[in-house]
Amino acid sequence: MVSRELPRIHCETFLPSVFSSTMARMGNVWGTNGIGSSIANIMFFHAMFRQYIPQRLLDLIDKYVQKWLTFVNSDIQITISEYTGDRFKRSEAYTAIQAYLSTNSSKQAKRLKADVGENSKNLVLSIDDYEEVTDEYQGAQFVWTSAESHSNQSRTDGKRYYMLKFHKKYRGLVTDTYLSHVMEVGKAIGLKNNQRKLYTxxxxxxxxxxxxxxxxxxxxxxxxxxxxxxxxxxxxxxxxxxxxxxxxxxxxxxxxxxxxxxxxxxxxxxxxxxxxxxxxxxxxxxxxxxxxxxxxxxxxxxxxxxxxxxxxxxxxxxxxxxxxxxxxxxxxxKKETTEELDDDEEELNSMNAKEEKRMGESQVTLSGLLNFIDGLWSASGGxxxxxxxxxxxxxxxxxxxxxxxxxxxxxLSYCTFGAFTVLAENYLNLKSHHLFETIEQLLGETQITPADVAENLMPKTTNGNFAEVCLEDLIQSLKNKKEEAKLKAEEEAKLKAEQEVKLKAKQEAKLKAEKKAKLKAEEEAKELGRSTMDELDVDGLLRRNEVKKMRKLIEAFNTVQNKSLFDAEYSALFKLSTPSSSGNLIVNLIV
Ligand SMILES: Nc1ncnc2c1ncn2[C@@H]1O[C@H](COP(=O)(O)OP(=O)(O)OP(=O)(O)O)[C@@H](O)[C@H]1O
Missing domain, CATH: 3.40.50.300 (P-loop containing nucleotide triphosphate hydrolases)
Incomplete structure (x- = not known):
């Protein structure tokens, strides 16, 4: 995280003469005409120089100037941004430094920012932007600055950061112990000030x-x-x-x-x-x-x-x-909705309205929630x-x-006697009472939530023995609940009995109908005499009034055992010149 931001030479290319005269005027104003004009001359020659020297040579010169500055500059800077990465998470280091500097800043800085503290009672001070605070650690001096950087496009989209400056001879001290010291102390201060929070x-x-x-x-x-x-x-x-x-x-x-x-x-x-x-x-x-x-x-x-x-x-x-x-x-x-709307183009407008509504609704899916609980991201933080x-x-x-x-x-279920004793002690300061036995018995016989018990145990008067009053109220509530439960159970039993009778009657009617249908089928089968005929009837190939004729036909076939004779019988029987298709089928089946 150590970054060394070195001072850069910004080469001005705007009109040197204007700059030169401005500097000269400034020199007059400050009463340092000589210095002002010298700077102006340097800048003028520098600008001329950059105009006539090839770019590659300029880059080379820049590179060596930077190296030289690194060599002569004795300070090192470390920047700690409020948000790490793509602003996913507030940096813990930033928070710890903020807490660490809060003690020093109130003593040293001239420009401070005040905010309501965690417990909402006191104001917490921190250093304002570009204000410096010096910290001493093991004989070394460290300068902290708070600032905000803005992108070119936005003046509101600022990224806050702390900058630590120190002499390069303390590099080892900083990386070995100072930064961990800041984090440790900062976190401890944070914890000390910390009040638990409820987030939404x-x-x-x-x-x-x-x-x-x-x-x-x-x-x-x-x-x-x-x-x-x-x-x-x-x-x-x-x-x-x-x-x-x-x-x-x-x-x-x-x-x-x-x-x-x-x-x-x-x-x-x-x-x-x-x-x-x-x-x-x-x-x-x-x-x-x-x-x-x-x-x-x-x-x-x-x-x-x-x-x-x-x-x-x-x-x-x-x-x-x-x-x-x-x-x-x-x-x-969602799918169903889309299909429905595809079917009917007239509903296009309503589809748009529905879609807009859907866009406003949550699109969180079960898999999204499962990932939330135990996906890869859930491991961050711990x-x-x-x-x-x-x-x-x-x-x-x-x-x-x-x-x-x-x-x-x-x-978490209905109130047990164990749970009741906790409530009695909390609400009424009672560890035992002669009414506890009745309550225990009633709690075993009926269901009441701890919320209802708690409501009964809330003192409604400051006069006299309110504990006894509360317990009696509770007993009455329990009795009422028991009575209600009894009535409900009776009602349910009655309803169940009625339903069972209805169900039994329905089942009996069904059995009767089945039996009747079976009897009828058996009679018909008897009449037909052969199972082949049953199958044909079932298949619906023959109309019922043809069945009898078919029976005769089969008898004829069995008697004559001769196809041409049978055909004659068949045609005579049905009064046809040629056999019908159903007739043909029967013939084929039988033959
Ligand atoms: N087990 C309990 N111990 C102490 N107090 C309880 C208990 N259960 C309920 N209460 C009291 O009843 C009130 C309601 O309880 P709570 O809101 O915790 O119930 P819940 O199960 O979360 O209900 P819901 O399912 O409706 O959200 C609480 O404010 C508390 O006073």
Whole structure:
């Protein structure tokens, strides 16, 4: 990353006389007429010189002048840009340097910039553009400058960078220890100031504005912890152990050749604590949360870009993944739409409208999402959890939740007595109570979400023994729920019984009809006497009223055993001069 930007001689080719007189005037103004005119003369001769000397010779001279300047210039410069590569990701070095310089800059720099700090309470100062800050390290001096470069086309499309200048004799010190020292201290300051953040993705239309950010954030300040989470102790311990093991497994993941990330699927009915658990996990691990609104992501490329711009030590959350996108049916639907519209040209206008609407909708596909979770790009950053939540696990594509993508499936279900005791302690400060026994019994008999229990345990009055009131409220709620469930079960049983009776009647009618049809067929077969006739009848080659005639014909054939006689019989029977095609067929079959 060490780049040595050496001063270049810019050879002016504009009118030397104008320049010369300007310089002379400046000399007068400064009272240094001699120096001014000397510079003007040098520039004049330099310009003349460049006009009459061949280009190849000029290039050669330039090359040697640069070499000479390198030799005599004692400073080395290192530039650290805010965004590396094609502005994919904010440089960690830039952020660390910003934090590192924040302490020095407030003491030294005369022009400072102030911004609201991470905790939104204090102002954080940093050096303004082209202001210099000198840092001392092991007796050496280092000069830092902050600046912004603009491309020729755009004045707003600035690329921010820090520039470090030092004497070339400190090159070894810089590469060996100084830069790592800056990074280490900067990161430590960053962590100290750091408050966890809750990010949400910006619509892509804003990505290229002056703010240039794909994510927006607020300070994450959710009070949920594993202690306050209503969950059975065993389940809780299992999750905590899993998370702890994950955070310590950097080396292990590298050894087995896997990206350092883990997928959690939280599923269960609404109000069972899926979002609450995510907050508890973030607080436990001290991670940021990236709450990804998938419907606002237009394409798989955008999804990848969002992923790249997440930091490590973070949780990427997609809530209600089953509702986020029709990930499996999306392509099919589009195809159907196109086919329909092809069929009818009159619908061209409506097609355009539909197409426009479709363009506005998310084009993220299942494969895009799968790549997001465990494609090559997902390995950048490391130490990340990906959490999906859903109320309907069965609706999800198995590929999305298979082990390796969603490594741990956690069911959050209705409130157990264990979960209730956590809530009672949190909400009412109660470890035990004489009503707990009744509640335990009722919880075993009916289903209630932790959200509903929590709502009942919220003190609604400050008077008297509100804990007892809350518990009684809960008992009443549980009884109501039990009654509701009983009524619902009875209703369902009644409905089921009715459906079964209907089904039985339908089946009996069907059996009866089949039996009747069979009997009729048997009677007809008997009448025909031969299976050949059954086949012919089945094949529909003969009309039913011809069957009887055919029987006679066969009898005639069997009796006469002579083709010419049979033909005569046949013609007489059907009153034909020549046999019909069906007659011929029968004859062929029989003969
Ligand atoms: N397991 C729990 N522990 C503690 N509080 C809970 C728990 N479950 C629910 N709650 C309470 O109920 C409220 C709603 O819970 P939460 O939003 O976490 O449920 P959810 O499962 O994410 O619901 P949804 O599926 O509708 O998003 C929370 O604010 C919290 O107060």
């Amino acid at each position: 993705n910006n619509p892509s239309i804003d990505w290229y504005s002056y703010k240039k950010s794909v994510w927006s954030h607020v300070v994450f300040d959710h009070p949920s912890t594993f202690q306050t989470l209503a969950l059975d102790a065993e389940k809780k311990k299992d999750i905590i152990d899993d998370l702890t093991a994950f955070t310590k497994a950097k080396g292990y993941y590298r050894k087995i050749g896997k990206a350092w990330k883990r997928g959690y699927l939280l599923y269960g009915p609404p109000g069972t604590g899926k979002s609450t658990m995510i907050a508890a996990i973030a607080n436990f691990l001290d991670y940021d949360i990236y709450d990804l609104e998938l419907t606002a992501v237009k394409s798989n490329t955008e999804l990848r870009k969002l992923l790249i711009e997440t930091t490590s030590k973070s949780i990427i959350v997609i809530e209600d993944i089953d509702c986020s996108l029709d990930l499996t049916g999306q392509r099919k639907k 130490e990340r959890l990906i959490i999906f939540t859903t109320n309907y696990k069965d609706k999800l594509d198995p590929a999305l939740i298979r082990t390796g993508r969603m490594d741990k499936h956690i069911e």
